Amino acid sequence: MTTTILLIVFGVIGAGIIYLFLTARRLKNMPETAESSKIVTLNPVNFQQQTKSGLVLIDFWASWCMPCKMMAPILNEIAEEVGEKAKIAKVNVEEFQQLSAKFSVRNIPTLILMKNGKEIDRYVGVKPKDFLLKQLAKNQ
Numbered sequence: 001m002t003t004t005i006l007l008i009v010f011g012v013i014g015a016g017i018i019y020l021f022l023t024a025r026r027l028k029n030m031p032e033t034a035e036s037s038k039i040v041t042l043n044p045v046n047f048q049q050q051t052k053s054g055l056v057l058i059d060f061w062a063s064w065c066m067p068c069k070m071m072a073p074i075l076n077e078i079a080e081e082v083g084e085k086a087k088i089a090k091v092n093v094e095e096f097q098q099l100s101a102k103f104s105v106r107n108i109p110t111l112i113l114m115k116n117g118k119e120i121d122r123y124v125g126v127k128p129k130d131f132l133l134k135q136l137a138k139n140q
Contacts, residue, residue: 035072038079040089043096052117055086055139057132060100060110062093067126068109074129078136086136115139 035041040050042058050056059075061068079088093100093108103112103119113121113135120139123132 035090036076036079036088038083038088039075040087042089042091042099044098047091047099048117050087050089051114054116055136056114057086057088057136058112058114059088059090060093060103060105060108060112061090062108065108070126071109071111074127074132077129078132081133082136085140113139 040046042050051058057075057078059068059071061071075088075090082088091099093105103110105112107124109124109126111123111127111132112119113123121135123135
């Protein structure tokens with residue numbers, strides 16, 4: 001009886017490990033999502049100009065970050081939907097470490113919502129499209 005229980009437990013653990021390995025492998029090979037032409041790429045030179053007026057949702061991301069890759073299509077859709085009501089922007093934390101340090105970004109993806117140049121909210125991790133659209137609408 002004890003042997004049977006141990007075999008079942010090890011079988012479940014083994015199946016879980018195989019599942020995690022295959023999922024990680026699939027995510028690692030996930031292709032990069034083409035960026036919408038409506039998403040603005042921010043850098044230290046254009047940051048203040050692009051964020052000084054209106055509503056701007058900024059995605060702090062990195063190319064190696066799997067959750068960041070998951071956010072890319074969501075942000076593309078949001079950028080297409082909101083049009084002129086809000087600006088969707090991205091900051092690559094590997095390229096522009098000074099910007100991520102300025103905003104104390106410790107985890108990615110971090111989404112910072114700015115209004116007229118001031119941070120008004122922050123979201124860490126993968127967020128659904130509906131949630132982000134509600135936040136943008138609420139802060140218009």
